Amino acid sequence: MTKEERRNIRTGLAFISPWIIGFFAFCVYPLVSSVYFSLCDYSVLSSAVFIGMHNYTDLAADEVFWTALGNTFFFCAAAIPLGLVVALALAILLNFDIRGRGIYRTIFFLPSLVPMVCLAVLWQWLLNGEVGLVNNLLNPLLGFMNNLFGTQWVAPNWLAEARWAKWGLIFTVIWGVGNAVVIFLAGLQDVPRHLYESAEIDGAGFWHKTLHITLPILSPVIYFNLVMGLIGSFQVFAVPYVLTGGGDGPQRSLLFLATYLYQNAFDFWNMGYACAIGVVLFVIILACTLLLRAFAEKHIYYAGK
Amino acid sequence: MSQKKAHATQNLVVYIVLTIAALAFIAPLAWMFSTSLKPLQETMSLPPRWIPTEIQWKNYPEAIEEMKYFWRYTGNTLLVCVLSVFGTVSSSALVAYGFSRIEWRGRDQVFVVLLATMMIPFPVTMVPVYGLFKELGWIGTFKPLWAPAFFAGAFNVFLLRQFFLALPKDISEAARIDGCSEIGIFLRIILPLCKPALLVVALFQFLFSWNDFLGPLIFLTEQRDFTLALGLQSFQSQQGGTAWHHLMAASTLVLLPVLLLFFLTQKSFIEGISTSGGKN
Numbered sequence: 215m216t217k218e219e220r221r222n223i224r225t226g227l228a229f230i231s232p233w234i235i236g237f238f239a240f241c242v243y244p245l246v247s248s249v250y251f252s253l254c255d256y257s258v259l260s261s262a263v264f265i266g267m268h269n270y271t272d273l274a275a276d277e278v279f280w281t282a283l284g285n286t287f288f289f290c291a292a293a294i295p296l297g298l299v300v301a302l303a304l305a306i307l308l309n310f311d312i313r314g315r316g317i318y319r320t321i322f323f324l325p326s327l328v329p330m331v332c333l334a335v336l337w338q339w340l341l342n343g344e345v346g347l348v349n350n351l352l353n354p355l356l357g358f359m360n361n362l363f364g365t366q367w368v369a370p371n372w373l374a375e376a377r378w379a380k381w382g383l384i385f386t387v388i389w390g391v392g393n394a395v396v397i398f399l400a401g402l403q404d405v406p407r408h409l410y411e412s413a414e415i416d417g418a419g420f421w422h423k424t425l426h427i428t429l430p431i432l433s434p435v436i437y438f439n440l441v442m443g444l445i446g447s448f449q450v451f452a453v454p455y456v457l458t459g460g461g462d463g464p465q466r467s468l469l470f471l472a473t474y475l476y477q478n479a480f481d482f483w484n485m486g487y488a489c490a491i492g493v494v495l496f497v498i499i500l501a502c503t504l505l506l507r508a509f510a511e512k513h514i515y516y517a518g519k
Numbered sequence: 520m521s522q523k524k525a526h527a528t529q530n531l532v533v534y535i536v537l538t539i540a541a542l543a544f545i546a547p548l549a550w551m552f553s554t555s556l557k558p559l560q561e562t563m564s565l566p567p568r569w570i571p572t573e574i575q576w577k578n579y580p581e582a583i584e585e586m587k588y589f590w591r592y593t594g595n596t597l598l599v600c601v602l603s604v605f606g607t608v609s610s611s612a613l614v615a616y617g618f619s620r621i622e623w624r625g626r627d628q629v630f631v632v633l634l635a636t637m638m639i640p641f642p643v644t645m646v647p648v649y650g651l652f653k654e655l656g657w658i659g660t661f662k663p664l665w666a667p668a669f670f671a672g673a674f675n676v677f678l679l680r681q682f683f684l685a686l687p688k689d690i691s692e693a694a695r696i697d698g699c700s701e702i703g704i705f706l707r708i709i710l711p712l713c714k715p716a717l718l719v720v721a722l723f724q725f726l727f728s729w730n731d732f733l734g735p736l737i738f739l740t741e742q743r744d745f746t747l748a749l750g751l752q753s754f755q756s757q758q759g760g761t762a763w764h765h766l767m768a769a770s771t772l773v774l775l776p777v778l779l780l781f782f783l784t785q786k787s788f789i790e791g792i793s794t795s796g797g798k799n
Contacts, residue, residue, distance in 0.1 A: 215624075222623040225701050229617025232610040233633065236670020239651070241636050244644035251646065258650055304540060310533045320785070321541045324548065327777050329730040331748040332770040335755050336551050339763050345563045347550050389547060393792060400793030420529075449640035452732040459756045472642040480737055485646050492643040503638055 245496075252490035257483045269490035279491065281466050282474040285380065289470065290447045293384050297443060298436070301391045305398035306424065319399065323392035334456035337386040343371030348385075373457060376465040383454055383468060387447075394439050401435035402428065430515040437510045441503055448499050451476065471495045555579070555767035562763045575764070582768035585754070588743050589772075592750035599664045599746060600728040606668035607675055607724040608717055614671040615679035616705050620691055630680075637673045641733065649737060659740040664731070668724065675720045678795060682716035683709060719791030722784060729777060747773045 227234070252269055254262035273279050304322055308315055328336070340347045349369040356367045372382035409427050418426070429436075451472035454463065462469035462477075471491060479488035549569070554562050555578055557571040583589040618630050652663045686709065694704045710717070735749040745753065751773050755766055781788055 219624065222621055223625075226617050226621045226623035226626060229621065229701075229705075230614045230629070232669065233614040233671040233673075233676065236610075236667065237633075237636065240644065240648060240667055240670065241639055243651070244647035245639065247647040247650075248643060258646075258653060304537075307533055307537050307540075310530065312530065312533060312537070318537050318541055319789070321545050323789070324778070324781075325544055327726070327781055328548075328774055329732075329748055329777065331730075331732055331751045331755075332774050335751065335766055335770050336547055338755075339554065339767065340547055340550065345565065345567075347546070347567055350565065350567045389544065392544075396789055396792045397795065445638055445640060449642050451642065456732070456752050456755065459759070460752070472640075475642050476733075476737075479646050479649070485650075489646050492646065495640065496643045499638060499640060 248489045248492050248496075251486050252493045254486045254489075256486040256489070258485050259483065262486065265486070269487050272487065273490055273494070278466065278469070279474060282469045282471050282491075283494075285467065285469055286448060286450070286471045289380060289383065289450060290444065292380070293387050294440065294443045294447055296384065297388050297391045297394065298439065300388055301394035301398055301439070302432075302436070304391075304395045305402055306428065308395070308399050309402040319396065322395045326390045326392035328390065330452040331456050333386060333390060334453045337382070337389075338373065338457055338459075341372040341382045341385075343369075343374055346372075348372070373468075374464055376463070376467040379463045379467040383457060386453055386457065387450075394443075397435060397439060398432065401432050405431045433510075433514045437506070437514055441506060444502055444506065445499055448495065448502070471498075551767050552771060554763055555771045557764050559762065559764055578764045578768040579772065582765040582772070585762075585765055586750060586769055588745065588750060589769075591743050592745055592747045595661065595744060596729060596746040596748075599661050600725050602661075602665035603668040603728040604721045604724045606665060607672055608721050610669050610671040611675035611679055611720055612710065612713075612717060613705070615676045615683055616709060618676065619680045619683035620686075620704070620709060621701065633673050633676060637677075645733070645737060652738065658738060659744065661739075661744070663738040664728070664734050664746075668728075672724075674795075675723070678720060678723075678791070679713070679716055681794060682713050686712060715787055715790070718784065718787050722780065722788060722791065725780070726777065 251262055253264060253266060255265050255268075256262035308318055308322075312318075325333075341349075343349060349372075352369040356369060359365060360367055370378040372378045405428060409431075410423055413423050413427060449472045450470050454468040454470060455473060455476075457463075458468050462473055472495070475488050475491040475495065478484045478491065553569055553571065556574050556576065557568075557578075558573065558575055561568060561571060586592070618626060618633070648663075649658070652658055655662075657663050657666075690708060691704050694708055699707070730748060731746070732748045732752065735746045736752075739745055739749060742750075742753065751769055754769055758766060
C-alpha cells in the first residue's frame with residue numbers, strides 16, 4: 215500500500231466513524247446479545263442466567279406464539295401482494311397521458327403521510343360496526359345484492375370479529391400505499407418512449423405492452439418495494455396495537471410477532487423469551503429476503519447488464 | 520380517426536377509475552375532518568352526514584383540554600424532531616461523503632454491510648438497546664429518541680451517497696490541488712451543492728420522529744413526557760372509543776403540521792421519494 219492509499223483509508227474511516235460507532239452500538243451489540251439473552255432467563259431487573267434452549271422449546275410449545283406467527287404470515291401474504299398490485303395499478307393509470315396527474319398523485323400520496331397512530335385511530339372509527347363510514351357505505355350495497363340474489367349478507371363488525379379483524383387491518387395498511395405509487399410512477403416515467411412506440415407499430419395493445427415492456431423494465435423497482443414491504447410487514451406493530459386499544463384483538467386475531475415480543479418484554483418483563491421471539495423474527499426476515507433475492511436474480515431485468 | 524376515438528375512450532376509462540380511486544383515498548381524511556366538527560350525537564347519526572348541521576369548532580379546544588398535556592406533547596415532539604433532524608443530517612452527510620467522495624480500499628464492501636443493516640427490524644434489537652439505555656440511566660428521558668440519530672441512518676446515507684456520486688470528481692480534485700483539506704471540501708463545496716438532498720433527509724427524519732410510536736412507548740415513562748403520537752394513543756385508550764368528535768379533532772391536530780410541511784416542500788418531497796426507489 216502506498217502512503218496515499220493509507221491516508222485515504224484513514225480519511226475514509228474518519229468520515230464514516232459515526233456510522234461505525236452506531237453500527238456496533240445499535241446493530242452488532244444488540245443482535246449478538248439478543249441471541250445470547252434468548253438463551254437466558256433475563257428480566258433487565260436482574261442479571262441474565264443461562265438456561266440453554268429452554269426459551270425455544272417453550273416457544274415451540276406455546277400456542278399463543280404459533281397464533282402470532284400464523285397471523286404474521288397471513289398478514290404478510292395478504293398485505294404485501296395486495297399493496298403491490300394496488301400501487302402498481304394506480305401508478306400505471308397515472309402514467310397515461312392525462313391532465314391533473316399531479317393532483318391525483320398528491321391525493322394517493324397523502325394517506326401515507328398520516329402518522330400511524332392517527333391512521334389507526336381514524337380507521338378504528340371508520341370500521342366501527344354500527345356507525346362507521348365503511349359499513350354505512352357497505353350496507354346499502356349489500357342490501358341491494360341481497361334483494362337481487364336473495365342472500366343474507368350483512369356487513370361485519372370488522373374489528374370485533376376474529377374472522378374480519380385482520381382484513382380491517384389490511385385495508386388500513388393499504389390505504390397508506392401512496393409512497394409506493396410515487397416510486398412506481400417515477401420508475402414508469404423512465405421507461406423509454408420508443409419502446410412503446412415500436413411495440414405499437416407491431417400492433418401491441420395495452421396488456422401486451424404492460425406485460426412485455428412495463429413490468430420487465432420496472433422489475434428492479436418492484437423488487438426493491440417488495441423487500442422493503444416484506445421487512446416492514448413482518449414487524450407490523452403500531453397500527454394493530456392502536457387499532458385494538460393496546461391489546462391483540464378478538465381471540466388474539468391481531469396478535470403479531472412484534473406484538474407478542476413487546477408484551478413479553480414490557481408487560482411480563484420476560485426479556486429472554488422476548489429475545490427468542492426476536493431471533494425467530496429476524497431469521498424469518500433474513501430467509502425471506504434471501505429467497506426473494508435468489509428469485510430476483512433469475513427474473514429481474516437490469517438495463518445494460 | 521377510429522384510433523383517435525379509441526384513444527379518447529381509453530382516456531375516459533382511465534379518468535373514471537382514477538377518480539373513483541381518488542375519492543376512496545380522500546374519503547377517510549374528509550370523514551375525519553367532518554367528524555371533528557360535529558356535535559357528539561351527530562357523529563352517530565344514520566345515514567352519515569358529510570356536512571355537520573352546525574360546525575362546532577369548539578371540539579378542538581375541548582380535545583386539547585381533555586388530552587391534558589397537548590402543548591407539552593407538542594413541545595416534546597418538536598424537541599425530539601429538531602435534535603434528530605440535526606443529528607441525522609450532519610452524521611449521514613459525513614458518512615455518505617466517506618462512502619462516495621473518497622476512494623479507499625474496502626469501501627464498497629463496507630457499504631454493502633451498511634445496506635444489510637436496513638434488514639434488521641427494531642423489535643429484534645429493542646430489548647438489548649433498552650438494556651443499554653437503562654444502564655446509561657436514559658429511560659424516561661428523550662435521549663433514546665434522538666441520540667441514535669447522531670450515528671447516521673443507513674437509508675439516509677444511501678440517499679445522500681447517490682447525490683454525492685452524481686457530482687463530478689473534478690471539483691474535488693481542483694480543490695485538493697488548491698490545498699483544501701478533505702473536511703473543507705466537504706463543508707464548503709459538496710454540502711452547498713447538495714442542499715436539496717439534505718432537505719429531503721431532514722424531511723424524512725422529521726416525519727419519522729413525528730410519527731414514531733414504538734420508541735416513545737418503550738422509552739418514555741411519565742405521561743407529561745409523551746410525544747404527540749404516544750399522547751394521542753393514550754387519549755384514545757382512556758376514551759375507550761366514545762367521544763369520536765374529540766378523537767378526530769385530536770388526530771387532525773397531530774396530522775396538520777405534517778400536511779403543512781408536505782405542501783410547503785412538496786416538490787423536494789416527491790423527488791426524494793422517487794429517488795429512494797432503488798432505481799440503481
